[in-house]
Amino acid sequence: MLIKNATMGDQVCDLRFTARVEAVGRLTPETGEDVLDAAEGEVLPGLHDHHIHLMALARLRQSIDLTGVTNLTMLREALATDPGEGWLRCVNYHESTLGALDRHILDALEPERPVRVQHASGKLWVLNSTAALGTGLDECPLEGVERDDAGQPTGRLFRLDAWLRAQIGSDLPDLVALGRELARHGITSVTDTSYTNTPDSVERLRRGLPQKVFCMGDASLSAGHLKVMLDEDRLPDIEELTAAIAAAHAADRGVAFHCVSHVELVFALTALHAAGEHPRDRIEHAAVVRPEAVPLLVDSGCTVVTQPGFLYARGERYRREVEAADLPYLYPYARLLASGIPVAASSDAPYGPVNPWQVIASAVARRTRDGAVLGATECVSADEALRGYLSDPSDPGGAAREISVGMPADLVLLNAPWRELRQGPLDAAARATYIDGRCVYESSAST
Ligand SMILES: [Zn+2]
Numbered sequence: 001m002l003i004k005n006a007t008m009g010d011q012v013c014d015l016r017f018t019a020r021v022e023a024v025g026r027l028t029p030e031t032g033e034d035v036l037d038a039a040e041g042e043v044l045p046g047l048h049d050h051h052i053h054l055m056a057l058a059r060l061r062q063s064i065d066l067t068g069v070t071n072l073t074m075l076r077e078a079l080a081t082d083p084g085e086g087w088l089r090c091v092n093y094h095e096s097t098l099g100a101l102d103r104h105i106l107d108a109l110e111p112e113r114p115v116r117v118q119h120a121s122g123k124l125w126v127l128n129s130t131a132a133l134g135t136g137l138d139e140c141p142l143e144g145v146e147r148d149d150a151g152q153p154t155g156r157l158f159r160l161d162a163w164l165r166a167q168i169g170s171d172l173p174d175l176v177a178l179g180r181e182l183a184r185h186g187i188t189s190v191t192d193t194s195y196t197n198t199p200d201s202v203e204r205l206r207r208g209l210p211q212k213v214f215c216m217g218d219a220s221l222s223a224g225h226l227k228v229m230l231d232e233d234r235l236p237d238i239e240e241l242t243a244a245i246a247a248a249h250a251a252d253r254g255v256a257f258h259c260v261s262h263v264e265l266v267f268a269l270t271a272l273h274a275a276g277e278h279p280r281d282r283i284e285h286a287a288v289v290r291p292e293a294v295p296l297l298v299d300s301g302c303t304v305v306t307q308p309g310f311l312y313a314r315g316e317r318y319r320r321e322v323e324a325a326d327l328p329y330l331y332p333y334a335r336l337l338a339s340g341i342p343v344a345a346s347s348d349a350p351y352g353p354v355n356p357w358q359v360i361a362s363a364v365a366r367r368t369r370d371g372a373v374l375g376a377t378e379c380v381s382a383d384e385a386l387r388g389y390l391s392d393p394s395d396p397g398g399a400a401r402e403i404s405v406g407m408p409a410d411l412v413l414l415n416a417p418w419r420e421l422r423q424g425p426l427d428a429a430a431r432a433t434y435i436d437g438r439c440v441y442e443s444s445a446s447t
């Protein structure tokens with residue numbers, strides 16, 4: 001394959017590749033060679049999304065999305081849009097619009113088909129009574145099953161995804177469509193950060209997607225980060241956590257902490273300090289970083305994997321609901337970089353927008369859907385935000401990968417030179433995406 005007239009930084013050149021990049025320079029097409037004229041579009045190494053949940057994203061595409069469903073009448077109508085039989089699966093529920101859902105409220109809306117509703121944070125599922133019956137919820141002994149005063153489960157399940165999946169049995173979503181969607185955005189590799197990953201699920205993702213898939217997960221994985229979920233109102237025993245961190249480090253695994261509040265961040269850094277650090281330790285989200293936590297973060301040597309896309313997608317809710325004292329410290333970026341902390345932007349899809357150009361635009365402008373700016377001093381340049389997506393899977397926020405002869409041909413050709421697109425990253429689009437030299441996406445405009 002030969003791409004002619006591609007912009008690479010400050011030069012225009014041609015790029016020949018098979019599974020690897022073969023040559024860069026002024027090149028003449030060989031007999032029978034496929035040639036694409038880039039028309040000075042930028043060629044970049046394929047983007048890497050450092051924080052994504054692939055199965056949840058694939059399932060979202062087959063679910064009822066409750067974003068914009070703001071009362072129970074609308075919820076009843078949303079449930080009725082699926083005319084089939086069997087499970088109704090809803091995502092992106094939030095109590096600020098629909099109140100505290102439980103099995104009784106769902107029963108009134110849908111008494112027959114099993115319904116499960118996922119909270120926008122991903123940490124809560126609500127089942128109706130048909131679903132409770134089908135899954136054996138009333139007999140589930142696990143912590144995380146909320147119960148009423150009489151001891152009956154309310155239908156609300158906290159962090160019980162693995163149990164729920166085991167009860168429902170296989171309902172594998174369409175990974176082929178998901179692979180196409182990611183390729184359309186120029187994404188050639190991802191890190192799946194789901195704490196529920198097991199050797200089986202990792203294998204399924206790697207088989208099902210054209211992208212290169214890196215995974216973190218629990219202690220059942222022998223490689224990849226140990227993912228530690230922290231919930232401020234149910235924090236684990238710190239000594240047990242410290243021991244788990246030390247065990248992961250002893251197996252040369254970094255640890256990735258889910259931290260969305262000040263308390264969670266300080267708790268994680270305290271446990272990490274006690275266990276000792278590993279160069280690949282990461283803080284996921286760092287949704288709130290008060291000034292006093294910055295020196296602790298610097299000392300920890302952790303990388304921050306942030307999601308500026310939330311400022312756009314959820315910014316209006318943050319403005320209503322986040323404590324005023326924390327609003328200036330939401331999803332910090334520039335301040336962390338200035339302190340020498342490596343930071344990489346990522347999606348957290350399906351909870352945040354998957355489109356990397358949307359995420360980068362959000363890191364630059366930090367605007368909510370209604371145009372308000374959240375934390376103006378935390379804006380970064382489009383180059384800085386792009387660097388996160390170009391950094392190596394094992395080094396989020398580290399040096400940007402560059403195209404060189406001999407590297408695997410994981411590439412994205414953009415619709416214009418980056419020096420133009422950086423003025424308005426939302427205008428960026430992939431014209432073609434290649435993984436190991438194989439075309440996994442080509443826009444109709446480029447054929
Ligand atoms: Zn996540």
